[in-house]
Amino acid sequence: MGISERKEREKERKKALILEAAEELILEKGLDHLNMDEVADRAEVSKGSLYLYFKNKSDLVLGICHKASGMLSKEIANVLTKDIPGIEMVYTMGAAYLNFVRSHPEYFRSMRFFDSLKDTDQLSESDYIELCQSNKDASFTSMVRAIQIGMQDGSIQDTYDAKELAMLLWSTSHGLVNMAFMHQNMPHFRLFEKNKIEMKSLFAAYMKLIGCGIATGEEEINNDLKSIFETE
Incomplete structure (x- = not known):
C-alpha cells in the first residue's frame, strides 16, 4: 500500500x-x-x-444525511433483486422506509434537515448537497422501476404514468413515515394515542389502500401486510 x-x-x-x-x-x-x-x-x-x-455544523449534519440516504437507497434498491411481483415490491419498499426510520431516528433527523434547507449559503458551501440528492434520486428511480415491473407482470394497472404514480406514493408515504418519527421521538405528539391508532394497523391500511387503487383485478390483495412491518 x-x-x-x-x-x-x-x-x-x-x-x-x-x-x-x-x-x-x-x-x-x-x-x-x-x-x-x-x-x-x-x-x-x-x-x-x-x-x-x-466546514461547519450544517456540513456535518449533511455528511450524516449522505450516509443515511445512501443506506436507505441501498435497502430500497435491494428490493428490486427479489423474485416477487411489482406490487409486492412497492409494499416492501414502503416497509423498508418505515423500518429504517424507526430503527435509525438520528439518520432521519439529518434527512429532515436536508429537506428543510433554505439558506443559499448552506446549499453552496457543502459538498454533500449533491450527494444527498443523488441518493434520494436513486431511491425514487427504484420505486419507478418497481412500478414498471408491476405493470409488466400484470400486478399493477398500466393506465398510470409510472413516474407520476411513484411521486404520489413517495410523497404520501413520506408523510406517514414522518408521523411515525414524530410519534416515536416527540413526546408532545399524541395524535395516535388520542385516537387509539396503532402504527402497524395504520401502515397496513395505507398499503392495502394503495393496493386497491393500483393493483389489477387479477392480483388478489390478501397479503398479511402487518408481517412486513417490523415496528415493535
Missing part, C-alpha cells in the same frame, strides 16, 4: 469516527443541540482537524 493510499484510508477512518460521534450526540441531545466542540471531544480529534473534514 502506497503512502497516498494510506493517507486516504486514514482520512476516511477519521471522517467515519467524526460522523459516529455526531450521531451519538444527536441521539443523546437532539440535532438542535449538536455542538462542534463536543463532536471533536467525542471523536477524540482536535477542533482544527474536525474543520478539515466538515
Whole structure:
C-alpha cells in the first residue's frame, strides 16, 4: 500500500469516527443541540482537524444525511433483486422506509434537515448537497422501476404514468413515515394515542389502500401486510 493510499484510508477512518460521534450526540441531545466542540471531544480529534473534514455544523449534519440516504437507497434498491411481483415490491419498499426510520431516528433527523434547507449559503458551501440528492434520486428511480415491473407482470394497472404514480406514493408515504418519527421521538405528539391508532394497523391500511387503487383485478390483495412491518 502506497503512502497516498494510506493517507486516504486514514482520512476516511477519521471522517467515519467524526460522523459516529455526531450521531451519538444527536441521539443523546437532539440535532438542535449538536455542538462542534463536543463532536471533536467525542471523536477524540482536535477542533482544527474536525474543520478539515466538515466546514461547519450544517456540513456535518449533511455528511450524516449522505450516509443515511445512501443506506436507505441501498435497502430500497435491494428490493428490486427479489423474485416477487411489482406490487409486492412497492409494499416492501414502503416497509423498508418505515423500518429504517424507526430503527435509525438520528439518520432521519439529518434527512429532515436536508429537506428543510433554505439558506443559499448552506446549499453552496457543502459538498454533500449533491450527494444527498443523488441518493434520494436513486431511491425514487427504484420505486419507478418497481412500478414498471408491476405493470409488466400484470400486478399493477398500466393506465398510470409510472413516474407520476411513484411521486404520489413517495410523497404520501413520506408523510406517514414522518408521523411515525414524530410519534416515536416527540413526546408532545399524541395524535395516535388520542385516537387509539396503532402504527402497524395504520401502515397496513395505507398499503392495502394503495393496493386497491393500483393493483389489477387479477392480483388478489390478501397479503398479511402487518408481517412486513417490523415496528415493535
